[in-house]
Amino acid sequence: MKTNQTLCFSCTGCITKPLIIFLCIFSINILSAQTVAEKIVQEENNHSQLQTLAHELFDRIGPRLVGTPQMKKANDWAVEKYTGWGITAHNEQWGEWKGWERGITHIDMLSPRVKSLEGTQLAWCPSTKGKAIKAELIIIPDVTDSVAFANWLPKVKGKFVMISMNQPTGRPDDNWQQFATKESFDKLKKERTAETDAWRKRISKTGYSTRMLPIILEKAGAAGVLTNNWSSGFGVDKIFNAYTSKIPTVDIALEDYGTLYRLVESGDNPIISIQTDSKDLGTVPTFNTIAEIKGTEKPDEYVMLSAHFDSWDGGQGATDNGTGTLTMMEAMRILKLVYPNPKRTILVGHWGSEEEGLNGSRAFVEDHPEIVSKLQALFNQDNGTGRIVNISGQGFKNAGEFITRWLAAAPSFIKDSIKTNFPGSPGGGGSDFASFVAVGAPGFSLSSLNWSYFNYTWHTNRDTYDKIIFDDLRSNAILAAIMVYMACEDNATLPRDKAELGNDRRTGQPMQWPVQVKSIRKGPVAPTN
Numbered sequence: 176m177k178t179n180q181t182l183c184f185s186c187t188g189c190i191t192k193p194l195i196i197f198l199c200i201f202s203i204n205i206l207s208a209q210t211v212a213e214k215i216v217q218e219e220n221n222h223s224q225l226q227t228l229a230h231e232l233f234d235r236i237g238p239r240l241v242g243t244p245q246m247k248k249a250n251d252w253a254v255e256k257y258t259g260w261g262i263t264a265h266n267e268q269w270g271e272w273k274g275w276e277r278g279i280t281h282i283d284m285l286s287p288r289v290k291s292l293e294g295t296q297l298a299w300c301p302s303t304k305g306k307a308i309k310a311e312l313i314i315i316p317d318v319t320d321s322v323a324f325a326n327w328l329p330k331v332k333g334k335f336v337m338i339s340m341n342q343p344t345g346r347p348d349d350n351w352q353q354f355a356t357k358e359s360f361d362k363l364k365k366e367r368t369a370e371t372d373a374w375r376k377r378i379s380k381t382g383y384s385t386r387m388l389p390i391i392l393e394k395a396g397a398a399g400v401l402t403n404n405w406s407s408g409f410g411v412d413k414i415f416n417a418y419t420s421k422i423p424t425v426d427i428a429l430e431d432y433g434t435l436y437r438l439v440e441s442g443d444n445p446i447i448s449i450q451t452d453s454k455d456l457g458t459v460p461t462f463n464t465i466a467e468i469k470g471t472e473k474p475d476e477y478v479m480l481s482a483h484f485d486s487w488d489g490g491q492g493a494t495d496n497g498t499g500t501l502t503m504m505e506a507m508r509i510l511k512l513v514y515p516n517p518k519r520t521i522l523v524g525h526w527g528s529e530e531e532g533l534n535g536s537r538a539f540v541e542d543h544p545e546i547v548s549k550l551q552a553l554f555n556q557d558n559g560t561g562r563i564v565n566i567s568g569q570g571f572k573n574a575g576e577f578i579t580r581w582l583a584a585a586p587s588f589i590k591d592s593i594k595t596n597f598p599g600s601p602g603g604g605g606s607d608f609a610s611f612v613a614v615g616a617p618g619f620s621l622s623s624l625n626w627s628y629f630n631y632t633w634h635t636n637r638d639t640y641d642k643i644i645f646d647d648l649r650s651n652a653i654l655a656a657i658m659v660y661m662a663c664e665d666n667a668t669l670p671r672d673k674a675e676l677g678n679d680r681r682t683g684q685p686m687q688w689p690v691q692v693k694s695i696r697k698g699p700v701a702p703t704n
């Protein structure tokens with residue numbers, strides 16, 4: 176109303192005073208935020224520990240498959256690092272897993288010519304007990320149905336069985352895009368789709384899934400199982416786990432797999448030898464590494480950093496998720512130096528067994544309701560080595576207001592390239608933030624630039640130190656530290672109200688908030704079909 180408007184613009188009591196107070200509160204915050212942010216940037220630029228950490232973790236310790244001595248070594252290494260920085264840290268057992276240690280893999284073609292082949296045993300592969308097994312090869316046939324397959328099955332006795340298709344090209348699509356005529360690239364894509372479909376049918380006609388098939392072949396007396404899980408790039412394969420319990424399962428690089436496949440098909444009867452050493456270590460405990468900088472004003476409220484510590488073991492687990500791990504460790508190191516007495520308690524979770532189903536973080540959520548219920552925010556990073564360029568509100572109604580305020584303290588060379596999406600929709604999986612989102616706790620994903628992650632490093636034999644982009648990691652460590660600082664200092668607590676999610680674009684149905692999934696506390700779980 177008019178009267179009120181006049182009053183408002185002329186009365187110092189209702190506008191000017193609150194405005195001054197408002198500015199005072201926020202300018203103090205802005206000034207101290209700027210100072211702390213500058214100190215964070217300076218510490219990272221002048222004394223970064225990222226390369227040292229990367230060398231120690233990836234070159235010395237190596238990949239961190241759940242249940243391996245290397246995973247435990249990494250847990251102990253992280254505790255030692257934190258302790259050295261004056262930060263309290265401990266390893267917290269959340270479950271147990273098959274204990275296994277990878278040994279050497281030697282794969283050689285002996286006939287029709289001699290060549291050492293590029294390949295490696297899959298995780299949890301049985302040992303050939305110090306011996307090399309020599310055998311002929313056989314390809315899974317294109318049978319009419321499961322009965323015909325059962326009739327054929329005795330033929331595998333004493334042979335290595337090839338269960339993957341022979342890829343028509345080892346060149347990535349962008350290479351075809353660059354050099355092929357449109358006609359030949361189109362033809363390739365058409366042929367490849369047809370061959371891939373045919374191979375899928377070939378496997379399904381055996382009556383078994385790709386996970387059960389190796390177990391069936393083992394029971395039928397096969398000498399071993401050969402796979403090629405090509406990752407659509409030059410020289411790159413995804414390396415997951417074996418399902419056999421007595422005979423070796425190996426992945427052979429596309430180039431060598433193709434050679435063997437063609438030799439078998441042409442009747443040249445190649446003979447290869449395979450030696451896989453490994454140690455079965457029974458059942459071992461598995462841990463999350465948790466570190467803490469205690470809060471002063473609100474010690475029972477928490478701001479968390481988060482990154483899974485485990486990896487698959489075909490490479491070094493450098494970008495999945497070594498780089499996320501290093502980002503969080505470095506952010507903690509810097510925070511301890513420039514912000515040693517935070518308002519809220521700062522925690523970092525280095526999770527075990529994310530790769531088998533977010534198990535470490537799901538267990539933490541189950542075991543620590545006192546922390547999860549008092550969580551101001553959690554920041555997780557787990558999609559490679561690139562600069563963080565996306566942050567979503569994960570479906571929390573007020574996330575935008577808070578994250579925007581926290582992000583404002585970041586230097587423009589970092590924040591200007593970050594796209595935000597508020598309120599966004601809640602992630603149901605993919606990485607450990609989802610374990611928190613599922614119970615309505617504000618877990619956010621700091622999402623990175625791609626750097627060919629999905630084809631070249633994610634779960635591959637090429638996920639190694641040389642792929643790390645240290646400049647991007649430096650920027651991510653700075654951002655993570657600033658977000659934690661701002662979330663700790665914020666006078667307000669991020670409300671957990673959920674936004675209207677709208678309809679799922681795919682199904683047209685109303686979107687549902689993800690449900691909590693129980694952690695697998697003992698693994699691996701054997702396939703049932």
Ligand SMILES: [Zn+2]
Nearest residue numbers: 483495496557
């Ligand atoms: Zn990951």
